[in-house]
Amino acid sequence: MIKILLLFCFACGLMAVGAFVVEEKGYVLISVADWTWEASLFGFALLLLAIYISVVLLSLIIRSVFNARKNWRAWRVEKKQNRSLNSLQNAIEALLNQQWQKAEQQSLKHAKNSPISSSHYLIAAEAARQQNHNDDSSVYLLRAQQSGNETDKQLAICKSLVQEGKSEQAIQNCEALLATEPKHSENLLMLARLYQQTQQYEALREILSKVKRYTDITKSEFRKMAIESFEPLFKQAEKDKNLKLLQQYNKALHKFIEQDTHSVKAYLVSLNNAGFNKELEAALIKLFETEIDRQNIVLFNQLNLHQPLKLTAWIEKQIKNQPNNAQLKVLLAVAAGKNNDLQLAQQALESALHQHPEQIATAENYALLGDIYNQQNQDKKAISCYQKGLSLTSNTNI
Numbered sequence: 001m002i003k004i005l006l007l008f009c010f011a012c013g014l015m016a017v018g019a020f021v022v023e024e025k026g027y028v029l030i031s032v033a034d035w036t037w038e039a040s041l042f043g044f045a046l047l048l049l050a051i052y053i054s055v056v057l058l059s060l061i062i063r064s065v066f067n068a069r070k071n072w073r074a075w076r077v078e079k080k081q082n083r084s085l086n087s088l089q090n091a092i093e094a095l096l097n098q099q100w101q102k103a104e105q106q107s108l109k110h111a112k113n114s115p116i117s118s119s120h121y122l123i124a125a126e127a128a129r130q131q132n133h134n135d136d137s138s139v140y141l142l143r144a145q146q147s148g149n150e151t152d153k154q155l156a157i158c159k160s161l162v163q164e165g166k167s168e169q170a171i172q173n174c175e176a177l178l179a180t181e182p183k184h185s186e187n188l189l190m191l192a193r194l195y196q197q198t199q200q201y202e203a204l205r206e207i208l209s210k211v212k213r214y215t216d217i218t219k220s221e222f223r224k225m226a227i228e229s230f231e232p233l234f235k236q237a238e239k240d241k242n243l244k245l246l247q248q249y250n251k252a253l254h255k256f257i258e259q260d261t262h263s264v265k266a267y268l269v270s271l272n273n274a275g276f277n278k279e280l281e282a283a284l285i286k287l288f289e290t291e292i293d294r295q296n297i298v299l300f301n302q303l304n305l306h307q308p309l310k311l312t313a314w315i316e317k318q319i320k321n322q323p324n325n326a327q328l329k330v331l332l333a334v335a336a337g338k339n340n341d342l343q344l345a346q347q348a349l350e351s352a353l354h355q356h357p358e359q360i361a362t363a364e365n366y367a368l369l370g371d372i373y374n375q376q377n378q379d380k381k382a383i384s385c386y387q388k389g390l391s392l393t394s395n396t397n398i
Contacts, residue, residue, distance in 0.1 A: 084114035103127040118144040189215040201229040238270035261295040326356040363389040
């Protein structure tokens with residue numbers, strides 16, 4: 001229509017230019033049934049333009065009248081949707097503030113009118129779960145699946161099965177969803193936790209790389225999950241006294257997580273129990289090269305390692321390079337005790353306590369010094385150390 005109007009204006013412009021060139025005003029004469037109408041060319045063009053504008057305005061008015069009901073209905077729907085989204089926002093804020101009851105109420109309010117009603121029911125399900133209302137939570141999850149896509153529906157069914165305590169069935173559903181959606185974050189994390197809960201560690205190890213890559217799992221939870229999944233392998237290799245497998249499992253574990261006291265504990269304990277003392281000393285030296293702290297000293301003390309001469313020599317060399325490192329002296333005391341060199345153990349630990357009492361005066365170190373005194377029949381000093389250790393323990397508990 002706009003093109004026709006522009007073409008008409010262009011034609012009128014051409015006629016006007018032609019009339020101006022030939023110095024003719026240009027008249028239009030119409031005679032119908034003894035009626036005659038005479039007008040200038042410009043007047044005729046303006047009249048046609050006015051008629052066109054009138055027709056357009058009339059059509060707009062008629063269209064708006066017929067669409068009034070439809071527009072009214074759309075306005076009401078939009079208003080209801082805005083109200084439901086405001087309720088959803090309030091529910092999310094309540095959920096973040098751990099106001100579970102309020103979150104449940106706000107999420108259900110106007111949920112039917114929301115364009116994302118599944119989100120309302122999922123928030124209500126989480127709030128109900130936090131209140132231990134598992135039946136209500138299952139109902140909300142089932143409602144959420146009715147308005148989502150097929151993946152959301154299957155995920156909601158898995159959550160409902162978990163809350164009902166049907167772990168094996170939930171695992172089957174999650175595995176089926178994993179086959180179609182191998183990178184789905186929420187399903188991967190749920191499946192990993194179910195494997196961990198049901199101690200299906202082989203299956204858990206198979207999806208660890210995907211869990212690490214595609215989910216938002218916390219670093220601490222993933223570390224615990226990875227270590228727990230490898231512990232049965234270490235125990236079996238320890239039972240078989242298979243050093244090669246122990247080393248392979250240790251490398252495989254640390255492809256997922258960084259090495260620290262917790263991550264190498266199962267490996268060190270297995271080496272110790274299997275009698276691989278040489279390899280155990282080498283692993284301890286590697287651990288202490290990374291960091292010497294309270295936790296790995298306690299771990300070293302717990303190991304039943306006899307005469308770690310190579311490790312002791314390494315510690316003495318480090319002390320020469322770092323004479324003010326009190327933790328190295330505590331480490332030397334533990335190693336000397338395992339070598340039955342009680343005098344060296346006593347001197348090293350007393351020196352560390354004297355050098356940095358605020359750092360070394362812990363319940364574990366006083367208990368260690370008490371054991372050293374006790375083995376040398378210095379009962380009074382041993383009892384004094386044990387009492388100091390107990391007082392530190394009680395103060396920590398308070």
